[in-house]
Every structure is written in C-alpha cells, then in structure tokens.
Amino acid sequence: MAASNPQHLDTLLQHTGLADFDPTTGAAPVALPSVRTSTVRFRDLDALDAAHAARAKGERVVTYGRAGMETHAALEQVFCQLEGGERAFLAPSGMAAITLAVMALLDAGDHVLIADCCYGPVRNLDSTVLRRFGVSTSYCPGTVDAFEQQRRPETRMLYVESPGSLLFEMLDLPALADYAKRNDLLLVVDNTWGSGYIYQPLALGADVSVVAGTKYVGGHSDLMLGAVVLKDAELAKRVSDNHYALGLSVSADDAWLALRGVRTLPIRMKESARNALAVCEFLASRPEVSRIYHPAWPHDPGHALWKRDCTGSNGMLAVSFKFDTDSARRFVNALRLFGIGYSWGGFESLVQLIDPSALKGHSYWPNDGQPVVRLHVGLESAEDLIADMAQALDAAAA
Secondary structure, X not given: OOOOOXXXXXXXXXXXXXXXXXXXXXXXXXXXXXXXXXXXXOOOHHHHHHHHHHHHOOOOOOOOHHHOOHXXXXXXXXXXXXXXXXXXXXXXXXXHHHHHHHHHHOOOOOEEEEEXXXXXXXXXXXXXXXXXXXXXXXXXXXXHHHHHHHOOOOEEEEEEEOOOOOOXXXXXXXXXXXXXXXXOOEEEXXXXXXXXXXXXXXXXXXXXXXXXXXXXXXXXXXXXXXXXXXXXXXXXXXXXXXXXXXOOOOXXXXXXXXXXXXXXXXXXXXXXXXXXXXXXXXHHXXXXXXXXXXXXXXXXXXXXXHXXXXXXXXXXXXXXXXXXXXXXXXXXXXXXXXXXXXXXXXXXXXXXXXOHHHHOOOOOOOOOOOOEEXXXXXXXXXXXXXXXXXXXXXXXXX
C-alpha cells in the first residue's frame, strides 16, 4: 500500500496500531491479535543487554511480559494519537492511572492543589495513601485565583478534572497551564470525559493527561483500563520507572478489546453527543427541571469554554429537579431504557441518582436541596429515550 499522511484523527484511529505485514507471505490480519506472554526470550545475551540499556534510558523495550507485547504497544500508540502525546503507560483501571501519575510525580513533603470537582475516589486516594506517604493536599474551585490563595512553597502539582466529575464544570485549562508554568507546578488533568477525541489537555498546556479507557475508548462496558499520557521525556522516564516498580499490568485481551473499541470511537461519541443534546432539549421543556449540566448545552455556564477548547461533546449530562428525593427515586426506578449504574461511555444509556454527600465538596453545586440525576445517553434512538423519560417523569409525579 502507498504511504499516506492523514491529517484527521478519525482516519488515524483506523490506521494506528495495525499488524505488520509478514515479510515472507506479505499478508497481515486487519486486527492486531492479542499477544499474550509472561516470559520474553532473547536470541542471545547481546540482545538482552541492548534491551536493558534501552529500557534504562526510558525507551519502551520489553524484557518481561508484564510490560506488554505488540498489542499493548499498539494501544499505547493509539493513546498517544488521541492525546497528542509522546509516551503512554497503561494501567488496570482509570483510578490506577491516576494513582500512577500522582505517585510517580510527587515526593514526601510535597503539596498538591486539587480542583474540588475531581472524581470522588481521588479523595479516597488522598486519605488512604497520599497522607501516609507524606503528601498533603488542598481542595478548592478549579480557578487560578482559588489555587493561588492556597498555594504553598511546597506545592508541586495542580490536579484537575475538566469537565468536572458529576456536574461537568468546564475549567479554563490554558489559564491553569499558564499559572502552573509561572509557578513551576505540574498540571495533571483527568481527561476521561474527552478521551483525547474531543478534548486534548496536552495541547492546551497540561503536562500529563490521564484517561480511563474503561469509558469511551473501550466503549462496550466490558473492560477496565487506564492510561497516563505525556509529552515531556523526563517526566515520561519518571512515570516509566514507577510504572515498572508498582508492577502495573494490563491483560493483552483487555488491550485488544480497547483497540477494537477505539476504531468506532468517533461515530459512537458523536452519536451519543447528538442524542444528549436532544435529551437536553426535551428536559428544558419540562416544568419539573430546574437546571441542566452539560457544557455543550448553550445555556450551560461553561458553554463558552467548551466551544473554545473542545471539538465535540459526548453523552454525559446531569439534571436537577424541582421535586423531592422520593419523586427522583420514582423517576429513576421508572426508567426502562436507562440501566442504573455508576460507569458510562459504553453503548448503553445509564442513570445514577447522585447522593448529596458526593456533591458536598463541589463548589460548583448550588446545594439547594434539589435532587440531581446523572445520565449517560447512549446509542439508542433519542426518540425512544425521550419517551422513556417522559413516562418516568409522569411516574415521579404520581
């Protein structure tokens, strides 16, 4: 086949991480196989020595199966294409990827500023692990002014999620990146919402992008996966050393599933985004609805930032209702096309009644006592989903 230089990410995702042609037969499978191994064998000691020397310099060289073979390398390449990075490191879950990034780049005595809209389990990582290892934290709104008020001499990192967890608060990443660089801080961004396809924190100035491939990259709710993506070679070497030391490993089959899922990422995410906007329009017409949280929705406070920094959206939104919690429970239980579950990013629609305790630390939440429901709008017909929500709202009022 003739060489080409595609410019569009949609095309790159179909042609990155493919199997090489067999030098003898000239044939290759369309899908790279799942290459499983625990042991790597070498032709001779010189080859083994060369591999060790390359790995010591931070290169991706396999000396043991834990680092992963061709299937893993192909998926790492895909994450680099998605995020605009130079190196990617796989982890068994999104939370494991967060843990890797934080523990690789912070030392005992360091302080990290965390946007209060972060993924809830980050607070658990803080309370159960980071404090024991002498890392202190502060939570505040994800703005330059709020961070500056709590910055200390020992502050080394800004950790944010944008859009924020649960309520999808858009943060001004270019402003945060500029602030971080002026103060010699690392900016680490949880980019699971954008997954590289519709949002690229590294291009906006972040140092590290963390993605839960469990969500839109996998796309079929059948794997657990995380990735840490970076541009800077020195930071990548630190993450590489810690990745090896922590023994993080992803099965070849899960890497293969993620490679299969990412091929359809463009059409899945676009369709979920289209359906989500249709759902927003329906919800905006209902008297029971108090507020819609969805940055692509023109009335969302973060819409201008979304329009400036993102190239698309997805199926995630939250809605607060004017009725009470008992009515909200009836609404959720009456839904037939939305499964009740915590995850998102798959083909299916999901719903979660958010516990107020999970929102308590979010300064973006008005804390007005109104119940908040999070929805992931999947690939079903938008008309069917809207009809389902209409009957569920009727049940809530019964």
